[in-house]
Amino acid sequence: xxxxxxTKEQLISELVELRRRITEPxxxxxxxxxxxxxxRESEQRFRExxxxxxxxxxxxxxxxxxxxxxxxxxxxxGCSQQDFKQGLNVLQLLxxxxxxxxxxxxxxxLAGEHLGALEYTARRKDVTEFRVxxxxxxxxxxGKSVGLRGIITxxxxxxxxxxxxxxxxxxxxxxxxxLPQKIFFKDKKSVYISCNENYARDxxxxxEDIAGKTDYDFYPKELAExxxxxxxxxxxxxxxxxxxxxxxxxxQEVVVHTVxxxxxxxxxxxxxxxxxxxxxxxxxxxxxxxxxxxxxxxQLYDEAPIGYHEIDREGKIVRVNETEARLLGYEVQExxxxxxxDFITPEQRRLARQTIKEKIKKGLxxxxxxxxxxxxxxxxxxxxxxxxxxxxxxxxGRVTGxxxxxxxxxxxxxxxxxxxxxxERYRSLTDxxxxxxxxxxxxxxxxxxxxxxxxxxxxxxGLDRKDVIGKDKRTLIRxxxxxxxxxxxxxxxxxxxxxxxxxxxxxxxxxxxxxxxxEERWVEHWSQPIRLGLYAGGRIEHYAxxxxxxxxxxxxxxxxxxxxxxxxxxxxxxxVASHDLQExxxxxxSYTQLLARRYKGELDAxxxxxxxxxxxxxxxxxxxxxxxxxxxxxGTRGKRFEPTNCEAVLKHALDNLQMAVEESGAEVTHDPxxxxxxxxxxxxxxxxxxxxxxxxxxSHEPPRIHIGAKRKENDWxxxxxxxxxxxxEEFAERxxxxxxxxxxxxxxxxxxxxxxxxxxIVERHGGRIWVESELGKGATFYFTIxxxxxxx
Amino acid sequence: MEIFGKPIEILLVEDNPGDVRLMLEALKEGKVLNRVxxxxxxxxxxxxxxxxxxxxxxxxxxxxxxxxxxxxxxxxDVLAExxxxxxxKRIPVVILTVSQAxxxxxxxxxxxxxxxxxxxxxxxxxxxxxxxxxxxxxxxVKLPPDAEE
Numbered sequence: 001x002x003x004x005x006x007t008k009e010q011l012i013s014e015l016v017e018l019r020r021r022i023t024e025p026x027x028x029x030x031x032x033x034x035x036x037x038x039x040r041e042s043e044q045r046f047r048e049x050x051x052x053x054x055x056x057x058x059x060x061x062x063x064x065x066x067x068x069x070x071x072x073x074x075x076x077x078g079c080s081q082q083d084f085k086q087g088l089n090v091l092q093l094l095x096x097x098x099x100x101x102x103x104x105x106x107x108x109x110l111a112g113e114h115l116g117a118l119e120y121t122a123r124r125k126d127v128t129e130f131r132v133x134x135x136x137x138x139x140x141x142x143g144k145s146v147g148l149r150g151i152i153t154x155x156x157x158x159x160x161x162x163x164x165x166x167x168x169x170x171x172x173x174x175x176x177x178x179l180p181q182k183i184f185f186k187d188k189k190s191v192y193i194s195c196n197e198n199y200a201r202d203x204x205x206x207x208e209d210i211a212g213k214t215d216y217d218f219y220p221k222e223l224a225e226x227x228x229x230x231x232x233x234x235x236x237x238x239x240x241x242x243x244x245x246x247x248x249x250x251x252q253e254v255v256v257h258t259v260x261x262x263x264x265x266x267x268x269x270x271x272x273x274x275x276x277x278x279x280x281x282x283x284x285x286x287x288x289x290x291x292x293x294x295x296x297x298x299q300l301y302d303e304a305p306i307g308y309h310e311i312d313r314e315g316k317i318v319r320v321n322e323t324e325a326r327l328l329g330y331e332v333q334e335x336x337x338x339x340x341x342d343f344i345t346p347e348q349r350r351l352a353r354q355t356i357k358e359k360i361k362k363g364l365x366x367x368x369x370x371x372x373x374x375x376x377x378x379x380x381x382x383x384x385x386x387x388x389x390x391x392x393x394x395x396x397g398r399v400t401g402x403x404x405x406x407x408x409x410x411x412x413x414x415x416x417x418x419x420x421x422x423x424e425r426y427r428s429l430t431d432x433x434x435x436x437x438x439x440x441x442x443x444x445x446x447x448x449x450x451x452x453x454x455x456x457x458x459x460x461x462g463l464d465r466k467d468v469i470g471k472d473k474r475t476l477i478r479x480x481x482x483x484x485x486x487x488x489x490x491x492x493x494x495x496x497x498x499x500x501x502x503x504x505x506x507x508x509x510x511x512x513x514x515x516x517x518x519e520e521r522w523v524e525h526w527s528q529p530i531r532l533g534l535y536a537g538g539r540i541e542h543y544a545x546x547x548x549x550x551x552x553x554x555x556x557x558x559x560x561x562x563x564x565x566x567x568x569x570x571x572x573x574x575x576v577a578s579h580d581l582q583e584x585x586x587x588x589x590s591y592t593q594l595l596a597r598r599y600k601g602e603l604d605a606x607x608x609x610x611x612x613x614x615x616x617x618x619x620x621x622x623x624x625x626x627x628x629x630x631x632x633x634x635g636t637r638g639k640r641f642e643p644t645n646c647e648a649v650l651k652h653a654l655d656n657l658q659m660a661v662e663e664s665g666a667e668v669t670h671d672p673x674x675x676x677x678x679x680x681x682x683x684x685x686x687x688x689x690x691x692x693x694x695x696x697x698x699s700h701e702p703p704r705i706h707i708g709a710k711r712k713e714n715d716w717x718x719x720x721x722x723x724x725x726x727x728x729e730e731f732a733e734r735x736x737x738x739x740x741x742x743x744x745x746x747x748x749x750x751x752x753x754x755x756x757x758x759x760x761i762v763e764r765h766g767g768r769i770w771v772e773s774e775l776g777k778g779a780t781f782y783f784t785i786x787x788x789x790x791x792x
Numbered sequence: 793m794e795i796f797g798k799p800i801e802i803l804l805v806e807d808n809p810g811d812v813r814l815m816l817e818a819l820k821e822g823k824v825l826n827r828v829x830x831x832x833x834x835x836x837x838x839x840x841x842x843x844x845x846x847x848x849x850x851x852x853x854x855x856x857x858x859x860x861x862x863x864x865x866x867x868x869d870v871l872a873e874x875x876x877x878x879x880x881k882r883i884p885v886v887i888l889t890v891s892q893a894x895x896x897x898x899x900x901x902x903x904x905x906x907x908x909x910x911x912x913x914x915x916x917x918x919x920x921x922x923x924x925x926x927x928x929x930x931x932x933v934k935l936p937p938d939a940e941e
Binding site: 579582583585586587589590591593594597618619622629 | 808810811814817890891892893911913914915916918
């Protein structure tokens with residue numbers, strides 16, 4: 001190549017010389033003439049030479065515009081004479097990337113620098129590219145560079161060969177040096193001859209320094225001996241060996257795989273050993289990890305909380321995990337090879353087999369939502385399972401079987417069943433029970449939105465549940481509900497108060513007005529907070545229809561008023577009657593007596609008898625009328641209740657009865673007596689009547705009378721106990737009826753009014769009176785007076 | 793007051809003829825000479841006192857026996873008018889009635905009745921009451937002089 005360059009250099013200098021001669025000015029005429037001749041010749045020679053050369057010859061001016069290009073040049077660069085004449089710049093003939101460098105090079109060459117061959121990539125007119133070497137020399141005119149001239153050589157082919165060779169060499173060297181493997185060569189005595197860089201780097205030496213070293217120089221004795229023993233064995237046997245062994249690298253023990261090959265000369269005798277080894281620590285670790293991972297997956301497979309099995313195209317189980325086997329009470333081995341449908345209950349077996357076969361035949365669906373099946377365990381128990389299938393497809397897209405997961409859903413089924421039952425129960429509770437309740441019900445959640453209303457409520461309020469459920473109760477009340485009531489404001493106030501403070505029970509009555517379908521109704525609102533569960537913080541509101549009760553109450557009130565009025569009337573009547581009856585009675589009594597007085601003994605005996613009966617009758621009638629008057633006065637002439645000391649009243653009564661007490665020799669004792677709210681004069685009459693009674697109905701013994709008082713719940717229980725003749729039980733009630741007598745008047749005179757007056761007095765005070773007695777064993781009269789102040 | 797000379801004038805205001813007769817019978821048995829004038833209602837009683845109509849010659853009574861329950865003009869009103877009349881108010885008025893009602897008793901005394909007596913039912917009692925009236929009012933009590941200021 002150098003020779004070629006030289007030739008070119010010479011050629012160029014010759015050309016330059018020729019050119020110089022042509023253009024150099026001549027001083028004398030003759031010389032000029034001769035010189036002209038010489039010049040023409042030279043030019044002719046140059047042109048011929050330039051055109052005949054297989055190289056591209058060119059000339060350019062200072063700007064790089066081509067001033068000359070030979071025929072070869074035109075051809076090689078794919079330009080026409082026309083193109084040249086129109087003007088071509090040398091830079092146009094290069095690829096754009098090279099143009100900057102070319103400009104500089106031109107500048108340097110113009111400055112007279114000898115640059116030798118400059119390589120560029122030229123571009124033809126048809127834009128194909130090729131490598132060129134360009135030689136250039138400056139064209140000097142009058143000591144000044146005016147352009148360049150030179151040769152352009154196509155070097156594409158030459159450069160290719162060169163590069164390939166160099167690259168091949170490099171590749172091998174690089175390959176060897178960059179191989180991750182360590183390579184060494186030892187002689188027969190296990191002395192190193194050479195090694196690659198990689199190994200040298202491990203040994204921390206330069207490759208050329210290895211020659212003459214042994215393993216003892218680099219490794220612990222034991223390791224070195226082992227290597228050498230291996231070398232010896234291999235060289236003796238002449239067989240290549242693969243060895244896995246320990247190795248020290250950067251102070252770390254690693255595992256390496258070594259291939260040692262005996263090296264023979266042309267005669268077949270061993271002359272050394274070639275070793276290649278590489279680090280397999282990572283691989284070993286990966287192997288171990290893989291093994292562990294496989295084990296983990298196997299465990300995962302076997303011990304997954306879910307059953308797995310795989311069947312082939314015939315439905316035979318080819319794989320089943322421990323979980324599924326255990327679930328069904330089998331060993332894995334027992335299940336393998338069995339038809340999968342043999343584990344399904346007889347009822348579902350046909351269906352299962354059909355489904356599986358169809359699925360495999362069609363190859364569809366590849367995967368699907370799970371379905372339920374009933375399996376049978378080894379001991380014959382049915383078991384609900386949930387199965388998810390996935391078809392197994394090979395590389396050719398052929399279905400080879402089904403892979404399934406199997407889940408025990410007995411618990412879930414049971415829970416579902418329980419849930420269904422529970423739901424049914426609640427549905428029944430709401431739909432069958434609460435909905436048929438005659439009490440209207442609102443259930444509100446914690447936001448006081450309506451969760452539910454029952455049918456009775458719909459009817460009472462004239463609402464449709466679908467218009468109210470989910471709505472805010474307050475809004476509903478403000479909207480439609482309030483106006484169904486007689487007093488909307490009162491209803492709103494009361495109900496809203498329960499929402500503002502949802503802690504208490506509210507209870508009030510309200511009046512629903514009729515409109516359209518809605519009937520008039522009295523309802524009782526009764527509501528309370530919901531404390532637990534889904535609607536905790538909400539409220540339940542009942543509306544009980546109390547129309548009938550209300551009507552009955554109304555009626556009762558009317559009746560009571562009526563009764564009271566008639567009672568008053570009756571008392572008035574009794575009073576007035578007895579009062580007005582006095583007048584004629586007095587007439588009868590007075591005149592019969594006058595008759596008796598004036599004419600007794602003057603008429604016959606019959607007349608005297610008749611007169612005496614008339615007198616007696618009038619007298620009795622007068623007493624009875626008086627008694628009636630007293631009786632009626634209890635109601636009509638009663639006084640206000642005031643705190644009344646019973647001790648004082650008793651004393652007063654005994655004072656009034658002093659005569660009777662003394663005459664009968666009665667002994668009257670008493671407990672401490674309370675102060676009660678009463679009409680004092682009536683209380684006096686009460687005590688007096690009862691004590692008088694006790695004295696009156698005494699036995700042959702002197703009367704012993706005890707007045708007792710004790711608290712009993714909300715009453716004072718008074719008792720008047722005597723040792724008199726007593727009363728037969730069957731008469732115990734009759735004695736309190738007005739004018740009822742148990743004894744002939746001749747024995748026990750009296751009107752039969754006393755106890756009925758007592759009864760009336762006690763009842764007016766809100767108490768009760770009764771007698772406990774046995775004939776001949778005395779009697780005890782009891783009466784109660786309420787402790788709480790009673791309204792009259 | 794002349795007791796022995798002329799008879800005592802008694803005005804009985806009583807609508808019940810039985811009571812009138814009974815009263816007259818009882819007074820018959822009395823010791824004091826008396827003359828009883830009887831009127832049957834309150835209006836007539838006032839007319840008698842004022843000597844109006846047929847009563848122009850009516851004597852001024854020394855004692856008035858007045859029933860409370862009277863037709864036309866009630867005994868209470870009669871009492872009130874008598875006691876409000878300067879000419880009559882000093883005439884003693886004995887209320888003689890069947891009523892035992894406290895309110896009647898109270899009201900009568902409040903209207904300045906001189907005494908209040910409940911008519912007894914029995915004849916004997918009646919007679920003794922009338923005797924007691926006669927004895928007390930016509931013999932024991934000093935009555936004011938006749939209609940003079």
